[in-house]
Amino acid sequence: MRQSIKILISGGGTGGHIYPAIAIANEIQFRYPDAQFLFVGAKDKMEMEKIPEAGYEIKGLWISGIQRKLTLKNVLFPIKLIHSLVKANSIINKFKPDIVIGTGGFASGPTLMRANSKGIPTLIQEQNSYPGITNKYLSKKAEKICVAYDGLERFFPAEKIVKTGNPVRQDLLKVYKKKKIKEANDFFDVKKKKTTVLVLGGSLGARRINQLIEENLPLFKEQKIQLIWQCGKLYFEEYKKHNEVKNVQVHQFLNRMDLAYAAADIIISRAGASSVSELCIVGKPTIFIPSPNVAEDHQTKNARSISDKHAAILLKQNELDTFPLVFETLLKDEGKQESLSLNIKELALPGATDSIVNEIEKLL
Known part of the structure; x- marks a missing residue:
């Protein structure tokens, strides 16, 4: 050429x-x-x-x-x-x-x-x-x-x-390396012995996911969860007050996604195409909460294509009242976490x- x-x-x-x-x-x-x-x-x-x-x-x-x-x-x-x-x-x-x-x-x-x-x-x-x-x-x-x-x-x-x-960011290929995990834990100031949950609602944010996380802050506290919560540009003013809560950090936007993924043990995310592709490479246990407000409901279809292969959990927005049970069950079942990780990695390109x-x- x-x-x-x-x-x-x-x-x-x-x-x-x-x-x-x-x-x-x-x-x-x-x-x-x-x-x-x-x-x-x-x-x-x-x-x-x-x-x-x-x-x-x-x-x-x-x-x-x-x-x-x-x-x-x-x-x-x-x-x-x-x-x-x-x-x-x-x-x-x-x-x-x-x-x-x-x-x-x-x-x-x-x-x-x-x-x-x-x-x-x-x-x-x-x-x-x-x-x-x-x-x-x-x-x-x-x-x-x-x-x-x-x-x-x-x-x-x-x-x-x-x-x-x-196409995905090439720096995501290294999120399992010890050096990267240490850098991530230092960057977000999280403790290795506690479970870290990463919440992603897209760059602008997702109102219903933010409400869900706020509603479940007592559950996360009870389970000693460390929370890295990207609430999005549209919602930061409303949710930044939770930065004062122990083990909770609220971010408008995450500029170092590689470190956020490396620090996470469990991920809660929307199911946009790029996010799904990244999460396949990252290979962490994931709960997808697709946005129902997109053309042809394509986020649900993206998430289902992964959950049908036992590689992630799909939780529809109209089923969020079951979130505490779904989350606690996953948190306590290390075998399930491991199988979700292995299965989602298999789908990575x-x-x-x-x-x-x-x-x-x-x-x-």
């Missing part, structure tokens, strides 16, 4: 779409230092901040998703789509990419549509076990579709699918980024 390639990547809206896009770009840049990159995202979404932080240029489209109920945003959707198609067309004409990669999110729709219409090769990286409408539509003309789960031939042309897994970039190379 020639060195002076031009790569256009579109994806965003959530960290689950942004971080895989950055990981793919980093790997291409490692292999081809002279490659040129341009990202396309949705204006006012987190990618407009996170992509430049990672050292890449990004252009924004005026685009958002369709709401499930009748709102002004839905009325504006056709106008935004036409505007975004025109803008994406202009970006592609000016940048002249050799390939366009979509990692999901609102902006990837118009961007890949225009690339397809110009005969530019496109590759989709689908993180979830249940794809959204946009990727189902784009798959018809994409050259390759990189997936993380089995069974996606129900939605995509089977001959285009390559099971690669989702640590070479995902390499595999995806290998597919990109073939298309170039």
Whole structure:
């Protein structure tokens, strides 16, 4: 492959779409230092901040998703789509990419549509076990579709699918090393002899998980649990008061996820695609509480694909009254903890980024 390639990547809206896009770009840049990159995202979404932080240029489209109920945003959707198609067309004409990669999110729709219409090769990286409408539509003309789960031939042309897994942070591969665990325990000031529970509700936070943790603080105290609780940006002001409670630390955001995972004995988490992929590599006993407020209820489907293989516990949001029993049972059953760890590790695909970039190379 020639060195002076031009790569256009579109994806965003959530960290689950942004971080895989950055990981793919980093790997291409490692292999081809002279490659040129341009990202396309949705204006006012987190990618407009996170992509430049990672050292890449990004252009924004005026685009958002369709709401499930009748709102002004839905009325504006056709106008935004036409505007975004025109803008994406202009970006592609000016940048002249050799390939366009979509990692999901609102902006990837118009961007890949225009690339397809110009005969530019496109590759989709689908993180979830249940794809959204946009990727189902784009798959018809994409050259390759990189997936993380089995069974996606129900939605995509089977001959285009390559099971690669989702790109994850490479520092997660070392969370079991003694040196890393010691660094993690020192960083979070947790004691080795007590059980540490890590709570993850996503970068913005999860209201219902935060309420659940607050309700169960007496249970955690009784069981002598050390709590590392990422409550999220939206809820930090409300929950930071619990930092005064012994063995409880509340964080707005965890910048050192590798150390958080290394310190944890049990993890309570949402079931976004990136989180699930990371937790497979981390290999700790996990209770998934999927968000029911996402398209096609895909978090529940992600979590079920793991729990069906006896590799994690799935607890639906409408079943949280059973949490104390589920948690205490897991806490007291070391055999169960061990089997969950072994089974979830079996599902890990640590070479995902390499595999995806290998597919990109073939298309170039």
